[in-house]
Amino acid sequence: MAQSVSTSSLGRRALSLNCGVAALADEIVAIPPPPGINPNPYGPLVGVRCGPAVEAVAYPLAARLIDCDPGDTRIAIVVSRTEAPQIVDLRRDRPMTIEVELGPAVDVGRRVLGMETPKESTSPSDVLDVYWLDGIISSALRSGPEKPHSWASVSVLHPLTDQMIEPWRLRNRRLRLPLGWDAFRHRASNTSSPWPGMDPSIAGWLDDGSFARWCLADLPDKDAILDDLRDLLEPSVMACIDEALAPRGEWIRRWL
Incomplete structure (x- = not known):
């Protein structure tokens, strides 16, 4: 069976499923998801592991999740x-080859x-920064304009500290964060x-x-978030x- 025919058949089988994964081994089979794990939108996939006899898998997905179609296709x-x-x-x-990585959709x-996925260039510190900034927005909206925030009140919201810290110290702490994605x-x-919102079994499967x-x-x-x-x-x-958020090189240029 030619690869294009196999891909088309496998994809069509996946689209016929309400949930689950279509797998191509000696024949096309449907794999049910493991019980108790169903985080959208990839719930039927999480926790599934196919052996080496399975050459390919296909799974249905809303096109809007990968910016293919704004509707419900x-x-x-x-x-x-x-x-x-x-x-x-x-x-x-015909099937369309994906020219770019689609993040979790392909991961x-x-x-x-059981294949490895590409490494991520973004640092874990960026994730912590966004959580920090999002927390500042939530706090500012709750307080309202009558209670303006100071640096002391926003700095303690960063996950890397529990007390007021000077901006340059927080920047250095961020840049020296010892955790890589493996330790994270x-x-x-x-x-x-x-991790908030993630079952430990999911982190272990990824x-x-x-x-x-x-x-x-x-x-x-x-x-x-920064604009807001x-x-x-x-x-x-x-x-x-x-x-506090300035990259090392940018801060040095400012200082000079």
Whole structure:
């Protein structure tokens, strides 16, 4: 059977399923999801692991999740051990090869096959920063304009400190964060310190790259949050936030 025919058949089978994964081994079979694990939108995939006899997997997905279609169109992602990932869309005659990485949409297929996913270039400190900024916005909106925030009140919200800290000290602490994604994921897979909103079993099923993108996918855009904060906070407070978030090279240029 030619690869294109197999891909098309596999994708169409996946689209016929209400949930679950279509797998290609000696024949096309449907794999039910493991019980008790169902985080949208990849719930049927999480926790599934296929052996080496399975050459490819396909799974249905809303096209809007990968910016293919703003509506409710369903597509199938086909991930193979030997070929580039492809999209099967019933409106097309042939499968479409995915030219770019699609983050979790492709990562989950690779993990089902037990394949490694690409490393993530974003640092875990960026995730902590977005949580910090999002927390500042929530706090500022609760307080209202009658209770303006100071640097002291916003700095203590950062996950890397529990007390007021000078902007340059917070920046140095961020830049020296000892945790890479491997240690970050290891902590999240530990039941004593799970990542918020993620079952430890999910962190254990993912690898470092896919775990990183899973965390990043749920976060708002950092620049958008900063723009919103400029409308909520005093310029002096924003100057401290900008200093704390400045990359090493940018801060040195400012100092010079």
